[in-house]
Amino acid sequence: MAAVTPVRAAGGVVWRHSPDGVRVCLVHRPRYDDWSLPKGKLDPGEHPLTAAVREVAEEADVLGVPQVRLRPVHYLMRDGAPKTVEFWSMRAAGSGGFQPGTEVDDVRWLPLAEAVRLASYPHDAGVLEDFAALPPVGAELGLVRHASAGKRGTWSGPDTARPLDDAGVAQSRELAGLLAPLHPVRLHSAAPRRCVQTLQPLAELLDRPIEVDSAYDEPKPGQDEEENALAAAAALLELARYGEPAAVCSQGKVIPQALLRLAAASTARPGAATAGDSTGAVGPVRLPGSVQEFRTAKGTGWLLAFGGDRLVAASRLDPADRCAAVAS
Numbered sequence: 404m405a406a407v408t409p410v411r412a413a414g415g416v417v418w419r420h421s422p423d424g425v426r427v428c429l430v431h432r433p434r435y436d437d438w439s440l441p442k443g444k445l446d447p448g449e450h451p452l453t454a455a456v457r458e459v460a461e462e463a464d465v466l467g468v469p470q471v472r473l474r475p476v477h478y479l480m481r482d483g484a485p486k487t488v489e490f491w492s493m494r495a496a497g498s499g500g501f502q503p504g505t506e507v508d509d510v511r512w513l514p515l516a517e518a519v520r521l522a523s524y525p526h527d528a529g530v531l532e533d534f535a536a537l538p539p540v541g542a543e544l545g546l547v548r549h550a551s552a553g554k555r556g557t558w559s560g561p562d563t564a565r566p567l568d569d570a571g572v573a574q575s576r577e578l579a580g581l582l583a584p585l586h587p588v589r590l591h592s593a594a595p596r597r598c599v600q601t602l603q604p605l606a607e608l609l610d611r612p613i614e615v616d617s618a619y620d621e622p623k624p625g626q627d628e629e630e631n632a633l634a635a636a637a638a639l640l641e642l643a644r645y646g647e648p649a650a651v652c653s654q655g656k657v658i659p660q661a662l663l664r665l666a667a668a669s670t671a672r673p674g675a676a677t678a679g680d681s682t683g684a685v686g687p688v689r690l691p692g693s694v695q696e697f698r699t700a701k702g703t704g705w706l707l708a709f710g711g712d713r714l715v716a717a718s719r720l721d722p723a724d725r726c727a728a729v730a731s
């Protein structure tokens with residue numbers, strides 16, 4: 404018997420500050436008379452990150468800014484079909500489009516311990532406990548590698564002027580869709596034309612300028628690679644200290660080295676977490692053993708969460724991780 408493809412869904416642990424500390428959101432579904440985290444099935448062609456943000460907006464009336472990709476949960480639905488739900492922690496940043504009288508008829512903001520007790524399902528309680536174990540996040544950064552720009556040998560001009568090819572233009576639009584939920588207020592790019600062009604669809608969508616920063620450039624001939632990696636890591640930290648979301652486009656020889664140094668600097672501080680498995684899920688505190696875990700394909704990237712000068716988590720962003728078929 405052929406294996407059944409799990410139904411894919413996504414949701415969020417959306418949180419906000421209150422006088423008595425952090426509160427998280429649970430929703431009530433009258434159809435099942437249950438209390439659960441806001442979540443729902445992916446639409447055809449939809450990425451789980453954008454689905455999670457959409458579901459939080461529709462069910463909980465919250466504009467959620469994603470921060471950390473949590474461990475997915477797997478379970479059987481009432482009809483016996485397998486289901487996988489991918490969750491992100493999200494900072495509440497405004498109202499989002501709640502439609503009462505549809506799937507949800509009530510929303511509650513609760514202290515974490517109360518939310519764990521109220522949650523109707525053990526898998527939701529487990530997700531809340533994973534969220535509770537995370538260090539506080541103070542800033543969110545999207546870091547991407549430039550999209551496809553053909554091969555260097557086929558371009559006759561200066562390499563810094565090499566533009567995106569047709570595939571790269573399409574990738575840049577997909578990246579804009581993944582980075583837009585961060586609502587970045589600053590867009591930074593390495594100097595090469597292909598890097599700036601990768602952020603252009605996002606800049607047009609948000610009506611924000613792109614700032615060119617050579618700190619994100621690959622090392623030039625004769626430049627010390629360690630010095631280059633430290634400069635890129637320092638530039639990312641400086642953006643994090645700004646305290647508002649940002650998006651950065653860099654290059655393939657820069658991103659892994661810079662992230663490895665940020666992760667290493669965070670290990671001396673208790674509570675840091677880095678990317679876990681190949682899906683980017685956050686697991687127990689663990690340091691990558693080499694730059695291999697941070698290698699970044701063209702047109703993909705990372706969602707970085709910072710707490711002060713600490714890299715709290717790095718979650719992979721891959722536009723190809725879309726729902727390929729109609730969920731059923």
